[in-house]
Amino acid sequence: MTNNRRLAAAAGLALTLGACAGPTIPRPAATPPAAATPPVVRPVQNNALIGSSVDAVGRMFGKPRLDVTEGAGRKLQFAGPRCILDIYFYAPRAGADPVATHVDARVPDGRNADVNSCAEALRR
Numbered sequence: 001m002t003n004n005r006r007l008a009a010a011a012g013l014a015l016t017l018g019a020c021a022g023p024t025i026p027r028p029a030a031t032p033p034a035a036a037t038p039p040v041v042r043p044v045q046n047n048a049l050i051g052s053s054v055d056a057v058g059r060m061f062g063k064p065r066l067d068v069t070e071g072a073g074r075k076l077q078f079a080g081p082r083c084i085l086d087i088y089f090y091a092p093r094a095g096a097d098p099v100a101t102h103v104d105a106r107v108p109d110g111r112n113a114d115v116n117s118c119a120e121a122l123r124r
Helices: 003-021 054-061 115-122
Strands: 066-070 073-079 084-090 099-106
Touching: 054 073, 054 084, 054 115, 084 115, 099 115
Parallel strands: none
Antiparallel strands: 066 073, 073 084, 084 099
C-alpha cells in the first residue's frame, strides 16, 4: 500500500470513528444550592383579615380547629355551624412576623362563601 493510500485510509477511519462519538454535549456549570430564604409574599386579596397577625386573628376567633405549619407558611382553620374559614399566614419579608395573606371561606357542604360574612359569623 502506498503512503497516499495509507493516509487516505487513516483519514477515513478517523472520520468514521469521529462520527460515532457524536457531538460533545456541554455540561452545565455546578452552582451551589441557594440558601433557604423564605419567599416574599404579597397579598392579592382584599378582605378584612388580610394583613392581620396570628395573635389578632386568635383574639377575633378564639382557638383554631386546625393549626398547620408547612415550610414558611401557616394555616389556621376556624369552623362554626354556618361556615369554615382558612387563613394562611406568611412573612411579608425575611425576618418579619407572619400576617394573613390569603383567606378561604366555605359553607359546610364545600361551596364557596363570602370571607367577610363568614368571619363575622365566627367572631367571638
